[in-house]
Amino acid sequence: MAREIMYRDALREAIDEEMERDSTVFIIGEGIAERGGSYKVTEGLLSKYGPKRVRDTPIAEAGMIGVGVGAAIAGARPIVEILYIDFAMLGMDMIVNQAAKFRLMTGGDGRVPFVMRTQGGTGGGVAAQHSQSLEALFYHIPGLKVVMPSTPADAKGLLKYALRQPDPVMFLEHKHLYMTKGLVPDGEHVIEFGKGDIKRPGKDVTLIAWSNMIPRTLEAAERLAAEGIDAEVIDPRTLVPLDKDMILGSVAKTNRAVIVQEAVRRGGVASDIASIIQEEAFYQLDAPIEIVAGLNIPIPFNLELEKASVPQVDDIVLAVRRTLHSKPLAQAAE
Amino acid sequence: MAREIMYRDALREAIDEEMERDSTVFIIGEGIAERGGSYKVTEGLLSKYGPKRVRDTPIAEAGMIGVGVGAAIAGARPIVEILYIDFAMLGMDMIVNQAAKFRLMTGGDGRVPFVMRTQGGTGGGVAAQHSQSLEALFYHIPGLKVVMPSTPADAKGLLKYALRQPDPVMFLEHKHLYMTKGLVPDGEHVIEFGKGDIKRPGKDVTLIAWSNMIPRTLEAAERLAAEGIDAEVIDPRTLVPLDKDMILGSVAKTNRAVIVQEAVRRGGVASDIASIIQEEAFYQLDAPIEIVAGLNIPIPFNLELEKASVPQVDDIVLAVRRTLHSKPLAQAAE
């Protein structure tokens, strides 16, 4: 059985259940205890688990992340909530040079079961320093797991898994998703990393997206369906590890791929996925892989410009049409 | 006329000439004044320009970078030297959220003529926190210029240009290059951003590399030449802006591309360049684009493992051979 709940509630359930299960799980962040967090994810946890395991912090992102990493090394299971992914930049040393490398530097003995929860993406006029999609920065650092759930069920299952595995996890939520609803299975619900999910099966073109681009891509797919185009929508759910098999399997079937990311085009994760597909499925592609992505610009305050800066449903539809109108290679080569 | 000098001397000449020309150019860093810098790039500048314009700092990377950004906004021309690119992680907020975004956030009025000089790459046993190649992190942030000179002449010309243009520049040197020699033109020598350089012309395959991968790629090209393979070696010199025209022009001629980067494979700049080539030159490619890159792992201390972690000449040669043995698409599609 399943219940329809909000993304933020699904996250809370995951934290709650894991705190119940494992007494070393704790959470720190700005305004997460008494106030229950800016997105209400941590509401009620303070009264249930007390001030030792649910703590407000000063505005000290480097310190918070660093302390979380240290606690993880020493055998606890910290969740550090960073209000905006933009602010994680203040703690990059602790993420890149400590959390990600500790295992290697200790020859494998040291593990860092650290979870950083944060949120990114555009959100209606919060401007350049509160709107970024920065998953590519973590994606490039070996040793970090990168998780970007798009639904309440994925959010819950992946966060529970994150709190049971031994490596540092960048758990990246999206500010637009917190109040979206979805079915979440009752009972124990854990989703392993590295397993993508086909959010919509199809046969004509493979659409790859994650986080808040999933609802948009699904909407685009519905519009395309009305035109007779049957798109498959794949959500890798975890970018590291990446479910290459699922992506390559789909492309083998459709021969065309469009990757949709909210992050800026230059140097984004979409580029990397494209590089993998062209490398491993070169002879199966009938058209260039299209990337629909954010413009190479910080996000402007003005709402129209903000919209113009990140992929909209129209952009996805157009890209798919372009892909399908490309002549197949066999013809082109003639 | 030209003189043969070392990379580090070329850098010093650029700084010296620009400090001479523009009294608002100044440099700060750890041990750069009295000691002349860990790589001797700033030797002699203190006695020539005095302690106001050549300053040692405490170990405070976030502060140094932030202060540099503020000084740039207020109309000076700072050079901030960060000893290792790894340590730039401590100042990421100032780079990502301040320097890169200020122009947009001020609607175009504010400019940030800030130059951060630092060095990266493996260097013989300095281990995981002193060996990274992190250009991809800056590459992904709109508003930053990313410069990676491979020769003394490029180092000088690009650094001089960096100190005359209005945007934040990540000027990324390589620890292995400081003592390499090359011809540098006499007199005023300035190289504009966005112009790649063909380090070796060829017709069979396009090799794209930068920084310390250039000498290795050239060595590979020589070995390939002995086998009758004529490789073109392109050095974009600046990754942002990227000389797409030069890359696409070369691929149009050779129909095959291999990209070589020291940075780890996952989410590196090579992936992005590959994504551009496949998007814009799809029908011209006779084989998948090969990426020769670092393993997805922090750099180990052990020297043999360090070597195994980043591309060696052999790896490049093998990749080129693989590319050339791929069957052309026209055949494959049949």
Added chain:
Amino acid sequence: MAAQAQKANAPSRELLEKLFRTAYKIRVFESEGIKLYRQGLIRGYFHPYLGQEGIATGVCAALQEGDFIASTHRGHGHCIAWGADVKRMVAELLQKETGYCRGYGGSMHIADIRAGNLGANGIVGAGTPLGVGAALANQIKGNDAVTVTFSTDGASNNGTFLESLNLAAIWNLSYVLVVENNQYAVSTRIEESTRDVDLYKRGLAIGVESHQVDGNDSLAVYHLMQDAVEKCRRGEGPILIEAKTYRHMGHHVNDPGKYMPADTLAYYKERDPVDRARNALVEIVGLDQAEIEAIENEIKQEFEDAVEFSKASREITLAEFNEFVEAY
């Protein structure tokens, strides 16, 4: 913005009127701005400076043209005290092309870079290194400009505080760090964030002359600041000023601020900085009710005009934007 020559004791009418005008202008801007926000004309974040007006008012009155300021996420007050054009401020909040940032920045990034205002900042603590950098630029250029960073209690627990104030200190920069201690970071009380709520001690610990002042007393702030500015121009900077204050409402427009104890709030409202600036004008210089009202009406009118102006302004077009993107 012109620096005042005279010292304490007998403040001039000119000075007191200036202080009141500034404080009142901020009060109107924030109260009326909140209404625009509630009407849906402003989006994103809006952090009102209500209750803290005394600080920006007193600080900026002691500065002069050529000086620099850097601000916080709660930056409208600093901008106004600095002498910004209210028209262009409202236009920015309404994302119009006539705004200070052409609608690209909004409340959290409002700046007037041409006049030496490095702007508000969405990253708590970031204004400190930026301000120190501006002071460094001025030292290198050899002018006598003073740079002020408006900072916060929250930012005092952030690494940038230590790193950049220490740099300002070892380089003897003409720099004043104004710590607006409003005793909250969103809903977190300062007592939860640190063991010692007297933040000026952190300056002392690294050899920086540091003071504490009642931030709701714009005249006291002004005098302390004037002294600090003089010292800076003599090369005796940097200086830290901790100004104690309290917000009149929640953290941002949509925060009811229920966590703020009623009695503490009442205590600070009794010491309202705008009232005090007004009272000084009445009690010390003898302005009558009509004169006060004339000033207030003038300021209210200025705001109304700014709203008109802003509503009539256009937004950046997509074509203009695309050009900007190409050049970025």
Added chain:
Amino acid sequence: MAAQAQKANAPSRELLEKLFRTAYKIRVFESEGIKLYRQGLIRGYFHPYLGQEGIATGVCAALQEGDFIASTHRGHGHCIAWGADVKRMVAELLQKETGYCRGYGGSMHIADIRAGNLGANGIVGAGTPLGVGAALANQIKGNDAVTVTFSTDGASNNGTFLESLNLAAIWNLSYVLVVENNQYAVSTRIEESTRDVDLYKRGLAIGVESHQVDGNDSLAVYHLMQDAVEKCRRGEGPILIEAKTYRHMGHHVNDPGKYMPADTLAYYKERDPVDRARNALVEIVGLDQAEIEAIENEIKQEFEDAVEFSKASREITLAEFNEFVEAY
């Protein structure tokens, strides 16, 4: 590593011998290690702890099993004082599979995570938050472990100092921050890096009990530390200890350290921590020359054995490495 029960006044032979053994073992490790470096057997960085032995020695003598330490880039001394196996230390420096990190870490990352040594760190200042985090983990687990971060004068100007010590303070963690003030960051004198060279004041400014001690006096360090540890176990942490000291040579093996004034160096060498620990053993407990030599020879032999062991050890194979890469 066992905590000592007795207080000042009459130090026991057991304690004094322990202090001397530790200090001397560090001295041998560093002096002999430098020779291995010069022979080309060790690559990368090697930052000797020569001259600073008193600090790690005194601090670790007051700790017990179950406690944690985090260290600096100059971490051999801490590792030894913590009770590490010299064999596995040398093997690590020689990049052998038998090393503490199997040759993956080297001098700058040497750690013994299974014994609660979070390791050396290549990032100045990074050990502070990591140590505070370990203390937090122990508080959450509800045990009475104490965590120590060995830190430096250089790290005291870094933001992590303020941020993480402040967190330790508001959470009353069982944490001791030991600031090894050797008065240099590479070639930069502390006077160039800050206006106030008494770094313990930075702890006081945020309400942390803070002390200063002669770092070359291992016994004094021990007593202060013992007191700090007791307070921590009673829940009265954190505590900051600034230990003044001086390097006996340049920053790393290849730095001749010419910038260090000869007279200052001589001053500190006269107060050599190893000599003082040896003298205490002779003067207070009456050990004779032969007894001292026996101890010294034993320690030298231990090092020689470690070199033999390490040379005979193998390196990680590429196959093993590839497996590690796959799993990473």
